[in-house]
Amino acid sequence: xxxxxxxxxxxxxxxxxxxxxxxxxxxxxxFALQTFKIGILCLWPFGAEIREADSPSGCLSLPLNIIWxxxxxxxxxxxxxxxxxxxxxxxxxxxxxxxxFKMAALSLAPFGKDIRLSL
Numbered sequence: 001x002x003x004x005x006x007x008x009x010x011x012x013x014x015x016x017x018x019x020x021x022x023x024x025x026x027x028x029x030x031f032a033l034q035t036f037k038i039g040i041l042c043l044w045p046f047g048a049e050i051r052e053a054d055s056p057s058g059c060l061s062l063p064l065n066i067i068w069x070x071x072x073x074x075x076x077x078x079x080x081x082x083x084x085x086x087x088x089x090x091x092x093x094x095x096x097x098x099x100x101f102k103m104a105a106l107s108l109a110p111f112g113k114d115i116r117l118s119l
Contacts, residue, residue, distance in 0.1 A: 015039030045099040053114040061112035080104035
């Protein structure tokens, strides 16, 4: 519950809103899927693993990640890094900081990655 109160729910709502906005356009559909994936991770990042995907996208991951970084991925990564550093200052915030660093890695280059949730 602390995760949701101190930013997890707000971040997830932001990613889901961005996902809906991207899904309106046909060109934005692949990016909408990635923002939805990060939004799900924002809801409960504890115990989740980020792995390389077994999808056949192959060579498309690199150009899509480059477009992603240019149009917002860098800012999302920097936001998660900033919150991770701020939370890492306190002892209580260290577990939350680790989750923000995990999300920073995914928000920088989400194409070609898969999330394994352990509930």
